[in-house]
Amino acid sequence: MESGRGTIIRLTKLTDTSLIVHWISEEAGLIKTVARGARRPRSVFAGRLDLFVEADFEWERSKKGELHHLKEVSVLDFREGLRSSYRDALVAGYFGQLLELVLELDHPEPGMWDLLRRGLEHLETNGASRRAMFHFEREVARMLGLGKGAHLGILKVYGKLPNTRNHCLELLGQK
CATH class of the missing domain: 2.40.50.140 (Nucleic acid-binding proteins)
Structure with a gap:
């Protein structure tokens, strides 16, 4: 157990x-x-x-x-605050999907777990924003050693980004 x-x-x-x-x-x-x-x-x-x-x-x-x-x-x-806004829930889902894309199964990554935790707390307290989303991507890329150009680095190495990224950007005011 x-x-x-x-x-x-x-x-x-x-x-x-x-x-x-x-x-x-x-x-x-x-x-x-x-x-x-x-x-x-x-x-x-x-x-x-x-x-x-x-x-x-x-x-x-x-x-x-x-x-x-x-x-x-x-x-x-329960993070009930994330359920009060579709935008917050969608961006929170994107955070999870991004980590699911870049992490291996059953391989401890305490830094990534802490980043997700802090990201969800930020969304619950301050709401979703492009700035929060881009910061999360930058931190994931940094922890993976991909350097700058967060989403492009992740795209280059993993070949794709979660489909919800574009929908998040549309809701947050950028295409």
């Missing part, structure tokens, strides 16, 4: 009753867990699994693949 602190960046339906939960965690980096029965009304996970939630969680590592078994979740911060 392993444990860590992380932020949920994606939820995907696996079956009628189960979810795949994508986390960025301090201890394990990008990790995917299966929450069995999470979609049932009386699930132990009911009300605990939502986008951008920060939580302490326990999982059992899979011996065969990349989907680990989620055992327990203790929510630390």
Whole structure:
């Protein structure tokens, strides 16, 4: 059994009753867990699994693949402020997608987790802005050793950027 602190960046339906939960965690980096029965009304996970939630969680590592078994979740911060604005939620989603693009599964990156945490706190407090989005991209590029020209460096190395980037820029006033 392993444990860590992380932020949920994606939820995907696996079956009628189960979810795949994508986390960025301090201890394990990008990790995917299966929450069995999470979609049932009386699930132990009911009300605990939502986008951008920060939580302490326990999982059992899979011996065969990349989907680990989620055992327990203790929510630390629901980040409800991000849900009050579509723009904030969209940019927060972009942050998660960008990290999902550049991080390897099950490889600890405490700096990236901290950057995501600070980015989400900034959005919750100050709202989404082009400046915040570009700063996040610059910090990701810097941590990856890509230097200046953040989004171009990431595009050059990884071959793409998340599709939501253009939509974020349109909503924030730049095409």
